[in-house]
Amino acid sequence: MTEELKKYESTIKKKHSFNWTPKFEEEIRTDLNKTVIIPIVIQAFEKLGWDLVYQDEKNAEAKRKGDWNRWTEKISVTFDYGKLTIKSVSLGNEMWDNGRNSKRVKLFIYAFQNTEKEFDRETLGELEKEVEKKNNWDDYVTPESLPQPKIRKEPQFWIPIVGGIITALLLGFIVAFLSVKGIYIIGLFELGVAIVMGSVLKQLIKISNYTFYYHLHYLLIVMILVTYISNQYFQYQIILNENNFQPFSFWQFMQARFEAGLTIKKLNTGWVGLLISWGLQLVITYFIGVLRLSSSLISYSLERVPMEVVDFAFYHFVRQKTEDQVRDELSKMGWTEKQDQEEVFESIGAMQGATEMNRME
Incomplete structure (x- = not known):
């Protein structure tokens, strides 16, 4: 951030926001057209040192980093018929933003209006041409050749199934052992x-080279259920083996657990607390697991296809070619197998998926 912007930031009068997710929004008018507005918004983001995470013809979004290199606010700018709407949303778990969102919005408006003044009619015309060239990929040079596909592995779903179930059973045993020893911490261990x-x-x-999300998503759900159900069974076996108890069934063990309930420090929350704790286990593990699975799929889909090939295919889509026509273009470059072509298309989708993950609040 420039010294001028830092100086202005210190003069901003903050407006505090109290909410489950604190936010602040403000509107301004502009005479800029939709072709140049977003590039100028992005220039303002760059001056402020905010990270651009998304842009299209009428919208741009950035995230601001604070201490510990952690994103603290997401700033969204939307253009609609001469009106610019700027919104800042807190990204932490706070319910009071201490006025930070209003500060980001007002600081952006100042940076944007200063950036807007740097352009006259001539430079705006040049920027408009530059943007149109970039959007149409006019500067893209079609390569004479592309990196060739690697030795192709047939997708094998049985590998994630077997590996996933074994992992779930191992995790179930570890969680059971820690629970019996009394060192289980709710929340931390689910993470x-x-x-x-x-x-x-x-x-x-x-x-396995298997990337079909819906099947892997269902496998993750099965893994979570196997982990926490087997956890109860392993606890039953450990208690039975370590103590001189009269033999009793797993069903009797579960009945005894419900009768004892869940005790937090000296407060017994009963069977209701026990069910809530189990529900939290499933929910926390599921949502974090889904995020990890999605990021893993995106990462793998991007790394298995060279970026030159992805750019080549995307360029032809920008040129309004159909999927079959893009397949023909890929075939001319040596990407003849349908699965190899599918992996290219998956990589394009993964790029969009990565953008959506970055946009998450």
């Missing part, structure tokens, strides 16, 4: 379970 599941699935995806 650990989800991270391990995501890491294992990432490796299994690479080994």
Whole structure:
């Protein structure tokens, strides 16, 4: 951020926001047209040192980093018939933003209006031509050749299934052992379970070359259920083996657990608290696991196809060619197998998926 912007920032009068997700929004008018408005918005983001995470013809979004290199606010700018709407949303778990969102919005407006003044009619015309060239990929030079496909592995779904179930059973045993020993921490261990599941699935995806999200999503759900159901059974076996109890069934063990309920410090929350804790286990593990699975799929889809090939295919889509025509263009460059072509298309989708993940609040 420039010294001028830092100086102006210190003079801004903050407006505090209290909400589940604090936010602040303001509108301004502009005479700029839709072709140049977003590039100028992006220039303002760059001056402020904010990270651009999304742009299209009428919208641009950036995230601001604070201490510890952590994103603290997301700033969205939308253009609609001469009106610019600027909104800042907190990205932390806070319910009071201490006026930070209003500060980001007002600081952006100042940076944008100063950037707008740097352009006259002539430079705006030049910017408009430059933007149109960029959007149409006019500067793209069609290569004479492309990197050739690697030795293709047939997708094998059985590999993630077997690896996933084994992982779930191992996690179930570890969680059971820690629970019996009294060192289980609700929340922290669910986070650990989800991270391990995501890491294992990432490796299994690479080994199997299987990237069909819906099947892997269902597999993740099965893994979570197997982990926490087997956790109860392993607890039953550990308690039975370590104590001189009269033999009793797993069903009797579960009945005893419900009767004892969940005790937090000295407060017994009963069977209701026990069910809520189990529900939290499933929910926390599921949402973190889904994020890890999605990021793993995006990462693998992007790394298995050279970016030159992805750019080549995307260029032809920009030129309004159909999928069959793009397949023909890829075939001319040596990408003749349908699966290889599908992997190129998946990489294009993964780029869009990565953008959507960056946009998440």
